[in-house]
Amino acid sequence: MHGNQVEATDDHPTEPSPAEGADYDADSPALTAEIGEWARSMAQESDDLVLEMMVQEALRVIPGVDYASLSIVGRDRRIRSCAPSHPIPERLDAVQSELQEGPCLESIRQERIVRAPVFDESSPWPGFAARALDEGVRSMLAFQLFVEVDSLGALNLYSVEPRAFTRDSEEIGSALAAHASLALAYSQRQGQLFEAVSSRDLIGQAKGILMERHKIGEHDAFRVLAAASSRSNRKLHSIAEELVTTGILPGAAAG
Numbered sequence: 001m002h003g004n005q006v007e008a009t010d011d012h013p014t015e016p017s018p019a020e021g022a023d024y025d026a027d028s029p030a031l032t033a034e035i036g037e038w039a040r041s042m043a044q045e046s047d048d049l050v051l052e053m054m055v056q057e058a059l060r061v062i063p064g065v066d067y068a069s070l071s072i073v074g075r076d077r078r079i080r081s082c083a084p085s086h087p088i089p090e091r092l093d094a095v096q097s098e099l100q101e102g103p104c105l106e107s108i109r110q111e112r113i114v115r116a117p118v119f120d121e122s123s124p125w126p127g128f129a130a131r132a133l134d135e136g137v138r139s140m141l142a143f144q145l146f147v148e149v150d151s152l153g154a155l156n157l158y159s160v161e162p163r164a165f166t167r168d169s170e171e172i173g174s175a176l177a178a179h180a181s182l183a184l185a186y187s188q189r190q191g192q193l194f195e196a197v198s199s200r201d202l203i204g205q206a207k208g209i210l211m212e213r214h215k216i217g218e219h220d221a222f223r224v225l226a227a228a229s230s231r232s233n234r235k236l237h238s239i240a241e242e243l244v245t246t247g248i249l250p251g252a253a254a255g
Helices: 029-043 047-061 087-099 105-111 126-134 167-189 193-197 198-213 219-232 236-246
Strands: 007-009 067-073 079-082 113-116 139-147 152-159
Touching: 047 067, 047 152, 047 167, 047 219, 067 087, 067 105, 079 087, 079 139, 087 105, 087 126, 087 152, 087 193, 105 113, 105 139, 113 167, 139 167, 152 167, 198 219, 219 236
Parallel strands: none
Antiparallel strands: 007 113, 067 079, 067 152, 113 139, 139 152
16 A cells, blocks of 8 residues: 555565675574573663663664664654654654654554665655655664553664665564563553653763763663673663762773
8 A cells, every 4th residue: 555665564574685784694593592681681670771772772783774763652642752863763753743654653553564665756655755865864664562552662763775674674673672562561551651761861971971981882882881780780770870970880890
């Protein structure tokens, strides 16, 4: 019903030409174990970090992703962009809410996976496609995350390249989304999902301190925080708060 622009899939994702430089193989036992370990680590964290961890992991392991976000749609039908990795996905999530069209909404409302391999004039979402192109986004992949009484969710992946997402992107993303769904549903049941978004500023400050101090990138800074959390057996949010307040990273590796 969407012509050639949208490929909504369930158990048999379509396969575009493989993207160069993909770092992960969906059939790798090591990757499967790694995602499982990531999911277990999420279960030990407070809700205010679960959203951030999901987006960081998606950026790290799914081939083709330039930007990522989580979208939550409540009973008021508004899309709330959670833990966006960059202002671009946050703006495009808002566009989908404004226009009530786009891959995110398609995924949330109808399909488990929706892929927009390229945005152009033949897109089934012409208004959104035009705005996406204005932001430099040329393809998108969206995964339905969970279905509860009051809200729905999606993991949104954006790329500046057309046809950026491969079969591995879909299969790895599906595995990630399955674990993320459980964490999101738990957060919703605890009534803390939307409150979690407000704490990301503190995590951002802590990452900024580590990036400046060690001359590392954002993802490496997040991993330093996570490692310190594991070593000290403390919540990651607590680690970030102490670093911001005192300048000292608890549980830092010796040497």
